[in-house]
Amino acid sequence: MPEALYDEIAAWYDASVRGGSLLTDLALHSLLELIGDAADRQICDLACGQGLVARELARRGARVTGIDLSAKLLEIARRDEANEPLGISYQRDDAQALATIGGVQFDGVACNLALMDIPDLAACLRSAARVVRPGGWFVFSITHPCFQTPSSGWRSDDADGPGRIVRGYFVEGHWRSDNPDGVRGRVGAYHRTLGTYLNTLADAGFALERLIEPQITGVLAERMPDHHEVPVLLAVRARRVRAAGDAV
Ligand SMILES: C[S@@+](CC[C@H](N)C(=O)[O-])C[C@H]1O[C@@H](n2cnc3c(N)ncnc32)[C@H](O)[C@@H]1O
Secondary structure, eight states: OOOOGGGTTHHHHHHHHHHOOHHHHHHHHHHHHHHOOOTTOEEEEETOTTTHHHHHHHHTTOEEEEEESOHHHHHHHHHHHHHSOOOOEEEEOOTTTOTTOOSOOEEEEEEESOGGGOSOHHHHHHHHHHHEEEEEEEEEEEEOTTTSOTTOEEESSOTTOSEEEOOOTTOOEEEOOSOTTSHHHHTOEEEOOHHHHHHHHHHTTEEEEEEEOOOOOHHHHHHOHHHHHSOSEEEEEEEEOSOTTSOO
16 A cells, blocks of 8 residues: 555544535545536545545435545544534545455546546546546546646736736646645645546546536635636546557
């Protein structure tokens, strides 16, 4: 098993998610919109962390299996499940292999804000394709790969209005934010181009169905006008059209 970086920051990460954040709210809302009706569906929450998405899907009537690498976050997820049972089962596994899952088990796989944490995207998407039924779905959210690049930043002082300067888009690989108070300053992230995400999805046997780039509006937009101009998040729904490795 790879090293579980979130073990080190599990308590901090759990508190930050429970405290609520713009990114968490936008991601959860977009993900649930793309999943649609979850009632009676067998769903895998891949890289589930402490179970934020798993619990929301279970409340909507899904039968959920949560999978994560971090034993510490799974401990928190299981504690929540014990306090308020929703029928979720949690397993420790590497999303790049899913060795604990023998075959096709799910109507859908959801993966919230975690593909940036996983080094081998192709292996992860092939694993997801292996465990989801033909015609089933894969829904994920990521920080927007076109704008959240390693060398980008907000510009609020520009004469033309708020916006974002993007550099280094084509430089893929691991990077660490210089904000020590954020997740990406603590564990880093893998940057990939949009093309890499969508082509790897297609190679794994998924066809793109829909995507959301949520725009911040209303009171939040008044408080954060730059976030109104540029999306911070991308959420994607894809359908499994063939098994990974089959001819196109
Ligand atoms: C930013 S957190 C997101 C957690 C959760 N999906 C949420 O919405 O709060 C990223 C998660 O990916 C998990 N992770 C990283 N690499 C993984 C891997 N190879 N297999 C499974 N989980 C992994 C981490 O342990 C962590 O829980």
